[in-house]
Amino acid sequence: AQKITQTQPGMFVQEKEAVTLDCTYDTSDPSYGLFWYKQPSSGEMIFLIYQGSYDQQNATEGRYSLNFQKARKSANLVISASQLGDSAMYFCAMRDGNAGNNRKLIWGLGTSLAVNP
């Protein structure tokens, strides 16, 4: 069955340092997509970055990059030069390719990141 695992309930990082948030996934479908979302304390869900299973390069979006290791089934989010505003919950999600047109997202439980000044 498709599954997303985020093993770090909470993480701390010093401002201006880099941090890696872990995400492992399980799927039998060769076509899938992986997403990271940020949820600050205000509650909204903000899309950060996407990686497709056939993408040759690791995705990058500004200070966010995705360390995609297909053989290990991991899609870790790397945030470089952390800022105080990066303090938030971070969710990893996977598009369920097996569901055909339904294309639901399967969500991890999230990692709470605190950036210390």
Place this chain on the structure above:
Amino acid sequence: NAGVTQTPKFRILKIGQSMTLQCTQDMNHNYMYWYRQDPGMGLKLIYYSVGAGITDKGEVPNGYNVSRSTTEDFPLRLELAAPSQTSVYFCASRNAGGGEQYFGPGTRLTVT
């Protein structure tokens, strides 16, 4: 372009009352979703729709109903509210070509 809008932002219901959470998107997206997020937890899919007139159950549909009469609107109906339905409800949408889901700001519902 407002994106995904949800009303109300907050609501307190008494046990047994009913209400409808409204969701509207102006991006002409075919796919729409309703999630609930309990405190400190991730998102659980309640219902989703792949187009007007087509809806299907997610992981936790019991106690809820949806309809999709137009592309823009995807209301979520709570019948006979229970304390277990206290949660934050998010509506999301995306286009049929794939890509990320766009989320509304959420509705914080308390049932007492």
